[in-house]
Amino acid sequence: MTLECKQVWEHISEFLDQQLDPKLLMDIEKHLENCEVCSAILDSTRNILVLTADNRTYELPVGYSERLHARLEQVIREPAKPKNDSA
């Protein structure tokens, strides 16, 4: 079946997650071979996801881990107190 660009766009996310059934996957791949527009959309989306997962995109504040563990240490050392909100 020949797909239109719009139909391909609806499946970009599933395509990237490799969740398409084989028949649709084949049709989309065929479309991509001949359609620069859809290939570009797919590439740009894929690259954005690569960037999102890149460890350098989001960084932890300096000292975050130290402050977290210091705070936890306080809590861990607290004697377990009877709590009202024991739910």
Next chain:
Amino acid sequence: MPATVEREKELIARIIAGETNLFHELIRPYERMVYLSILTMLRNEQEAEDAAQEVMINAFRHLKSFRGDAKFSTWLVTIAMNEARQRLRKAKAAQLESLDETREDREGDFTPAVLTDWREIPSEALEKKEMRQKLREAVEQLPPIYREVLVLRDLEELNQEETASALGINITLVKVRLHRARMLLQKMLVPYLRTAAPAKKGFFGRMFQ
């Protein structure tokens, strides 16, 4: 490096039995995940750090209620997302972009931006610091219901089931929202990607058009 499931189970059992100090070790692999998932929701570093601490403290206090049928990381991220949602609700902004909204026909154009003169983002563009900044800004602009799915799936790289479980929504909704989130991001970022692309063959042609 995350501990193996077995090692985690052992740690949890020992912590519950009284070796509470091991909690530090247990959560170390997930510090980043907890902080970032909250940060992207709250969009405020100070509050995110505060909330991340609360999440870990809650996890410690309620460790007994962790049931081994889910992964520990999923359990933690569920607590983190609940904390973030709670704080968002409290914040004024929550009135404008309600998290409780379940309608899926929100405003927004979920078709991608069409490119004609640009086939792929050159890796040099991705390497640029400004590009990462633009991406963070774009993620911040996503409506919360899309942002939370994108963060868990594409930033934390949880699978569909884990994401659905952490957010308390079904898998179909995860898929739909993820697709929309990605298309919105693509649309927001394409202009920057295009200008970030180095001059190619057609550059002079386009320049003098």
